[in-house]
Amino acid sequence: MFATKLQRLGYRHLCKPFFFHRDPEWTHDTVCTVGEYLGRYKTTRAFARKMCAYEHSCLQQTLLGIFFPNPIGLTEGFDKNARLTRILPDVGFGYEMIGSVTAEPCEGNAKPRLWRLPKSRALVVYYGLKNDGADEIHHRLEKERFHIPVGVSIAKTNGPQTVEMSAGIQDYKKGFTTMLDIGHFFVINISCPNAFGGEPFSDPVRLDALLTELDTVETKKPLLLKIAADLSFEELDRLIAVMDNHRVHGMILANLTKKYDRPEIVQTELQSFMKGGISGRPTSELSNSLIAHAYLEVGDRYLIIGAGGIFTAEDAYEKICQGASLVQLATGMIFEGPQLIGELNKGLAELMQRDGFKHIQEAVGSAHKKQYA
Ligand SMILES: Cc1cc2nc3c(=O)[nH]c(=O)nc-3n(C[C@H](O)[C@H](O)[C@H](O)COP(=O)(O)O)c2cc1C
Numbered sequence: 001m002f003a004t005k006l007q008r009l010g011y012r013h014l015c016k017p018f019f020f021h022r023d024p025e026w027t028h029d030t031v032c033t034v035g036e037y038l039g040r041y042k043t044t045r046a047f048a049r050k051m052c053a054y055e056h057s058c059l060q061q062t063l064l065g066i067f068f069p070n071p072i073g074l075t076e077g078f079d080k081n082a083r084l085t086r087i088l089p090d091v092g093f094g095y096e097m098i099g100s101v102t103a104e105p106c107e108g109n110a111k112p113r114l115w116r117l118p119k120s121r122a123l124v125v126y127y128g129l130k131n132d133g134a135d136e137i138h139h140r141l142e143k144e145r146f147h148i149p150v151g152v153s154i155a156k157t158n159g160p161q162t163v164e165m166s167a168g169i170q171d172y173k174k175g176f177t178t179m180l181d182i183g184h185f186f187v188i189n190i191s192c193p194n195a196f197g198g199e200p201f202s203d204p205v206r207l208d209a210l211l212t213e214l215d216t217v218e219t220k221k222p223l224l225l226k227i228a229a230d231l232s233f234e235e236l237d238r239l240i241a242v243m244d245n246h247r248v249h250g251m252i253l254a255n256l257t258k259k260y261d262r263p264e265i266v267q268t269e270l271q272s273f274m275k276g277g278i279s280g281r282p283t284s285e286l287s288n289s290l291i292a293h294a295y296l297e298v299g300d301r302y303l304i305i306g307a308g309g310i311f312t313a314e315d316a317y318e319k320i321c322q323g324a325s326l327v328q329l330a331t332g333m334i335f336e337g338p339q340l341i342g343e344l345n346k347g348l349a350e351l352m353q354r355d356g357f358k359h360i361q362e363a364v365g366s367a368h369k370k371q372y373a
Contacts, residue, residue: 313347
């Protein structure tokens with residue numbers, strides 16, 4: 001506990017000021033390079049585990065046939081090129097998302113394309129799916145043995161060549177089939193707010209066509225959808241109706257928001273040159289209400305993963321009580337440091353004990369059960 005406090009202070013007063021005075025993308029790349037290096041050696045991995053990780057049997061779950069040591073995952077977009085798979089288990093994560101990976105290598109949008117909004121506890125993200133592409137990432141991972149579940153997020157290559165619907169579908173399929181033997185489950189990202197041509201597969205007819213094609217790919221691995229944060233409940237219901245006709249096992253709620261007028265955003269932090277989706281605190285309520293709505297609609301028929309604005313154990317717990325079996329984050333860790341992952345897990349175990357839950361699955365959706373008790 002003392003070590004965690006010390007680490008929190010160290011991050012807040014040493015690392016964060018250093019990082020937050022540098023270009024956000026440079027910082028992101030540097031952290032990935034350092035993380036990859038630390039993951040290579042037993043001693044650095046053991047040190048990371050001692051400093052960050054927290055384990056408790058009440059947090060372990062088997063979902064869709066996959067064992068998750070705890071419910072806290074690294075969300076899509078942090079480990080874009082799968083360089084952190086060795087260190088993340090020792091940072092204390094219960095699973096990791098890699099990508100989003102696209103069929104073809106993707107340089108992403110023109111720089112600058114990442115900005116911090118410290119007072120709003122948010123980032124403005126305009127990466128445009130920068131990644132090394134499915135072939136290279138597959139090559140990087142094909143011999144890896146993973147120590148926590150790895151989900152592979154697949155997106156459509158960002159460019160004019162994938163805008164036409166059938167070209168877009170074939171591109172998703174190529175990325176999916178190339179990565180098929182990597183990891184434990186797949187997420188089809190239909191909600192990147194920063195790609196050429198928008199988010200065409202958030203439309204139910206197009207989504208139906210996409211999933212019809214993906215159904216033809218033989219695999220036993222579960223498949224989830226990453227959903228946009230700004231959907232109305234009716235729009236989400238229409239997507240769920242499409243999912244019901246296909247091989248889909250769950251959904252991640254949700255991606256970045258494009259609503260620049262969210263009340264959580266300190267407007268003076270926004271500059272006219274910033275563009276893209278917003279992460280962190282401004283996505284929290286959007287995600288929570290989508291989770292609650294989806295859970296009431298589908299119960300445990302689909303696995304729900306909650307993403308958006310997790311900075312504290314209370315934030316993660318809220319998503320779980322609203323119906324998420326797993327949660328994931330990036331912005332919270334950027335603002336608070338890697339020790340946050342252990343703090344979240346420890347805090348969750350304490351909150352569950354406070355509320356009389358012996359196991360995390362008793363807490364999932366409990367906000368609604370209480371309501372009707
Ligand atoms: C720098 C950055 C890059 C992201 N890239 C992706 C991505 O490639 N694919 C994706 O599905 N979501 C991406 N996201 C969205 C996150 O996965 C997540 O849904 C969102 O940031 C909310 O979580 P957070 O508030 O914990 O960051 C990205 C987010 C950030 C901050």
